[in-house]
Amino acid sequence: GNSVTQMEGPVTLSEEAFLTINCTYTATGYPSLFWYVQYPGEGLQLLLKATKADDKGSNKGFEATYRKETTSFHLEKGSVQVSDSAVYFCALSGVDSNYQLIWGAGTKLIIKP
Amino acid sequence: GAGVSQSPSNKVTEKGKDVELRCDPISGHTALYWYRQSLGQGLEFLIYFQGNSAPDKSGLPSDRFSAERTGGSVSTLTIQRTQQEDSAVYLCASSWELAGSYEQYFGPGTRLTVT
Numbered sequence: 273g274n275s276v277t278q279m280e281g282p283v284t285l286s287e288e289a290f291l292t293i294n295c296t297y298t299a300t301g302y303p304s305l306f307w308y309v310q311y312p313g314e315g316l317q318l319l320l321k322a323t324k325a326d327d328k329g330s331n332k333g334f335e336a337t338y339r340k341e342t343t344s345f346h347l348e349k350g351s352v353q354v355s356d357s358a359v360y361f362c363a364l365s366g367v368d369s370n371y372q373l374i375w376g377a378g379t380k381l382i383i384k385p
Numbered sequence: 386g387a388g389v390s391q392s393p394s395n396k397v398t399e400k401g402k403d404v405e406l407r408c409d410p411i412s413g414h415t416a417l418y419w420y421r422q423s424l425g426q427g428l429e430f431l432i433y434f435q436g437n438s439a440p441d442k443s444g445l446p447s448d449r450f451s452a453e454r455t456g457g458s459v460s461t462l463t464i465q466r467t468q469q470e471d472s473a474v475y476l477c478a479s480s481w482e483l484a485g486s487y488e489q490y491f492g493p494g495t496r497l498t499v500t
Contacts, residue, residue, distance in 0.1 A: 306488075315493040316476065361428070365489075371480075372418060372444070373489060375428040 274299045274367050278376035285352055286384050293347040293379050295336075295362035303364040305338050305345040306373070311358045319360070357383045387411065389492035391477050397498045398467055406462040406495045410479030417460050418489060419452060423473040434460060467499045
């Protein structure tokens with residue numbers, strides 16, 4: 273079936289460190305891929321997306337490239353800030369007729385000053 | 386413009402009582418989703434509405450759960466005879482479902498606690 277697997281958290285980094293959060297997927301067809309972020313006490317927000325192979329989504333210094341050959345959509349940022357502390361969710365959509373989002377379990381990111 | 390809104394933001398109820406959760410989607414969005422976010426279980430799809438079509442109820446965990454969408458806009462999720470395992474954050478999302486996009490916008494959620 274369709275699924276998303278993310279690296280387990282929490283991930284703890286120091287400010288200005290390089291960030292990678294791994295995400296791989298299993299899907300029939302050609303899904304769209306998303307990263308959502310949930311800051312403490314807030315709702316889910318779309319961070320970035322990619323709708324076809326080799327597309328790169330980017331926002332707020334984060335980026336992720338849709339790699340069909342490795343079925344991956346890893347999230348990266350070159351220099352993290354304390355304000356990036358949040359839970360990050362990888363998700364896919366477009367493989368079910370109802371276009372529901374299929375979610376990874378989420379990765380908690382903690383940035384220390 | 387206004388985003389997706391949900392009410393109440395928090396609901397504490399006794400086991401066995403019925404609850405209603407409300408979602409106001411972004412104006413003009415034709416698709417509306419309900420998800421549940423439980424501790425230790427991640428996010429799960431519950432139900433999907435698209436325009437005037439019959440809803441996709443395939444994610445509802447039991448027949449105690451039901452939802453309706455009036456006039457293609459506001460939606461209400463009803464949980465009857467609540468159980469402690471129903472405690473979770475219930476999230477509503479809406480989208481235009483543009484071809485190739487499927488971008489969903491989320492409300493802040495309703496935190497349900499069943500005591």
